[in-house]
Amino acid sequence: TNNLSIMDRFLATLNKLQDVFTTAGVSSKEIDLPQIVVVGSQSTGKSSVLENIAKQNFLPRGGGIVTRRPLVLQMIQVPEKNVIDGVSRHTWAKFLHQGEKFYTDMNKVQQEIVADTERKCGSNKGISDDPIHLKLYSTKIPSLTLVDLPGLTKIPVGDQPRDIDQKIERLVRSYIVKENSIILAVSAGNVDIANSDALRLARQVDPSGSRTIAVITKCDLMEKNEESTHVLDGTSVDVKLGLIGVINRNNKQLAEKVPIEKILAIEEDYFLDHYPAIADRMGTEYLTSQLCEILIGHLKRCLPMLSEKIAKQQAFHREILKDIGEEASDPNQAMIMLLSQFTDSVGKSIEGRYSYTVMRPDPSAIKKGVKRGEDSNEVTLIPEETSAGAELFEVFQNECTRKLSEIPADKNLHDLKKTIRSTSGVQPALFIPDGVFNTLIIKQLDMFDRPTEHAILKSHTCIAEAIDSIANKSMVRYPKLEREVVNISKAYLAKQKKVALEFMEEYLDVEKAFINTNHPEFTERYQVAASLFAEADPEEEKKKTGQENNQNMYSYAEPQTKKSALEKLMERYQLGETASNEERANKEAELMEKLLIHYFCIVRAHLVDMIPKIVMKFLVRKLSTHLNSILIKALYSEEKIKELVQESDKIAKKRKASSKMMKVLLEAETLVSNIAVGRSIE
Numbered sequence: 001t002n003n004l005s006i007m008d009r010f011l012a013t014l015n016k017l018q019d020v021f022t023t024a025g026v027s028s029k030e031i032d033l034p035q036i037v038v039v040g041s042q043s044t045g046k047s048s049v050l051e052n053i054a055k056q057n058f059l060p061r062g063g064g065i066v067t068r069r070p071l072v073l074q075m076i077q078v079p080e081k082n083v084i085d086g087v088s089r090h091t092w093a094k095f096l097h098q099g100e101k102f103y104t105d106m107n108k109v110q111q112e113i114v115a116d117t118e119r120k121c122g123s124n125k126g127i128s129d130d131p132i133h134l135k136l137y138s139t140k141i142p143s144l145t146l147v148d149l150p151g152l153t154k155i156p157v158g159d160q161p162r163d164i165d166q167k168i169e170r171l172v173r174s175y176i177v178k179e180n181s182i183i184l185a186v187s188a189g190n191v192d193i194a195n196s197d198a199l200r201l202a203r204q205v206d207p208s209g210s211r212t213i214a215v216i217t218k219c220d221l222m223e224k225n226e227e228s229t230h231v232l233d234g235t236s237v238d239v240k241l242g243l244i245g246v247i248n249r250n251n252k253q254l255a256e257k258v259p260i261e262k263i264l265a266i267e268e269d270y271f272l273d274h275y276p277a278i279a280d281r282m283g284t285e286y287l288t289s290q291l292c293e294i295l296i297g298h299l300k301r302c303l304p305m306l307s308e309k310i311a312k313q314q315a316f317h318r319e320i321l322k323d324i325g326e327e328a329s330d331p332n333q334a335m336i337m338l339l340s341q342f343t344d345s346v347g348k349s350i351e352g353r354y355s356y357t358v359m360r361p362d363p364s365a366i367k368k369g370v371k372r373g374e375d376s377n378e379v380t381l382i383p384e385e386t387s388a389g390a391e392l393f394e395v396f397q398n399e400c401t402r403k404l405s406e407i408p409a410d411k412n413l414h415d416l417k418k419t420i421r422s423t424s425g426v427q428p429a430l431f432i433p434d435g436v437f438n439t440l441i442i443k444q445l446d447m448f449d450r451p452t453e454h455a456i457l458k459s460h461t462c463i464a465e466a467i468d469s470i471a472n473k474s475m476v477r478y479p480k481l482e483r484e485v486v487n488i489s490k491a492y493l494a495k496q497k498k499v500a501l502e503f504m505e506e507y508l509d510v511e512k513a514f515i516n517t518n519h520p521e522f523t524e525r526y527q528v529a530a531s532l533f534a535e536a537d538p539e540e541e542k543k544k545t546g547q548e549n550n551q552n553m554y555s556y557a558e559p560q561t562k563k564s565a566l567e568k569l570m571e572r573y574q575l576g577e578t579a580s581n582e583e584r585a586n587k588e589a590e591l592m593e594k595l596l597i598h599y600f601c602i603v604r605a606h607l608v609d610m611i612p613k614i615v616m617k618f619l620v621r622k623l624s625t626h627l628n629s630i631l632i633k634a635l636y637s638e639e640k641i642k643e644l645v646q647e648s649d650k651i652a653k654k655r656k657a658s659s660k661m662m663k664v665l666l667e668a669e670t671l672v673s674n675i676a677v678g679r680s681i682e
Contacts (some may be wrong), residue, residue: 040186
């Protein structure tokens with residue numbers, strides 16, 4: 001009929017879609033196409049059901065596990081006989097793993113199924129999830145795809161693996177759990193339907209029964225009574241897609257090679273005679289037509305989801321091709337471009353205009369677990385977009401501002417009285433000499449040595465990590481070039497790190513070489529501090545002292561006969577001859593501590609400002625200015641270019657696979673669109 005013709009064309013389109021993905025080697029996990037999965041226990045007659053639908057004897061038979069791999073059977077209706085090997089044929093077959101080799105003898109198809117199974121699984125009774133793809137062409141069959149799975153078993157027999165039952169069940173579940181799978185649950189009529197393993201598994205993955213169709217085989221062996229009628233009319237089994245009874249060939253009919261067409265006629269007569277009320281809903285022919293209609297309906301419902309998956313796959317492979325880029329036609333030009341892009345990206349990353357991905361611990365996802373008998377914390381790593389500029393900013397904030405600020409300015413100042421007394425000689429001095437202050441403050445400034453060095457090293461590490469990430473991102477196609485670029489860049493960076501560390505050390509030495517007690521900030525602070533110990537009015541004393549200091553603030557080469565600003569200050573605010581030695585020592589120590597802290601804070605502020613400048617001058621600016629020319633000088637030669645601008649096999653294969661996949665997805669998109677609008681392939 002015309003309706004059947006439309007149905008067959010729809011199913012042919014689905015077959016073509018299946019063929020497109022299968023040929024491209026696309027996993028069913030990537031694109032979940034609607035399919036009918038045949039599930040049943042061993043010896044329930046699954047093979048007979050499939051052969052009756054296909055109207056051909058092509059499946060291996062025997063005891064134990066015969067089907068040890070999934071068999072994807074694509075039945076393809078052809079409109080007329082075709083000439084194969086010079087002979088007009090109406091039925092032939094071919095396997096995906098054998099290309100265009102044709103089979104017209106179904107016995108040889110059986111033999112190849114056994115042979116290919118043994119090639120994959122060995123000669124024992126082990127199973128494999130790697131499917132066999134068989135196409136069966138005939139003028140007498142509908143265009144329909146069925147997946148036959150190994151039969152469920154409970155007890156290992158003979159040399160079967162001890163866990164064969166679990167392995168088979170896992171394999172079956174992996175197919176029927178998919179929402180796009182129609183479950184064809186086969187149960188034997190001569191066994192209590194309540195014990196059906198096929199229906200048990202189907203209910204577990206499809207509780208509503210909305211995608212399960214039940215088939216009862218060996219109906220001629222069922223005891224004819226009210227209970228059997230309830231089974232066949234669907235009263236006792238709740239499956240939304242219906243229950244259909246069929247009759248299998250018995251051993252005698254198989255031995256006598258009774259044609260399947262004759263068996264189907266016997267089947268029709270049996271149901272008319274024994275179950276006339278439901279005979280029109282029984283038999284292989286009805287089962288076949290129902291499967292076609294169910295599959296088409298399911299396909300139409302799945303179209304939006306199928307289109308979405310195809311679109312996602314297209315976007316995924318398009319992004320891969322974009323990242324990989326086209327194969328370089330001119331290696332010389334490619335080298336110049338790659339080096340320029342790399343150095344430009346390093347510069348932009350420092351400016352915060354180019355980001356890369358790093359893996360960072362996720363503080364909110366720390367999982368507690370037991371490892372090797374002890375409690376341990378497993379930190380989950382998550383990807384994070386960052387830039388060299390952002391990383392350096394963190395270093396400047398943490399290593400410079402925060403960590404330098406955390407150094408206690410009063411550390412090591414616990415015994416100032418003893419230090420001051422030891423410099424006074426036999427008689428107590430009228431004022432504290434500069435030498436005491438200088439000695440103490442230099443010891444305090446020594447505390448800056450390690451933190452400043454660490455800040456430079458941390459900055460170097462940030463830039464080195466950026467070089468790694470940027471090179472990996474921009475030169476992923478050329479691993480040899482990436483290694484050379486990273487090594488040369490890091491070598492130059494290490495050289496500049498040494499220069500930066502030396503400059504930092506020199507700067508600290510400069511700070512220690514001359515203790516500038518005439519520094520404006522220092523003189524302002526010590527006036528306020530010293531006034532706390534004076535009997536004179538603080539404001540008047542501040543003005544007086546300030547006038548003296550302003551006259552000589554930067555007169556570093558004053559004659560030695562003049563007193564320093566610090567000596568004048570200490571002399572001005574000494575307690576006088578009436579004060580006891582202990583009282584004098586306590587006041588002097590208090591004042592000295594405040595002055596040391598004030599000067600320490602001034603130098604710390606200088607360092608907080610200076611460290612980023614050193615990093616930017618010797619690491620960042622030098623790298624940005626000279627790196628490109630250094631790389632070109634080291635790498636740009638005919639021999640090196642030929643060796644370095646050579647794609648890895650992995651990248652070439654990845655591009656080829658994604659290009660192929662894009663073509664497949666485009667064809668699939670067209671086929672799905674045709675189904676959606678009611679068209680079909682010719």
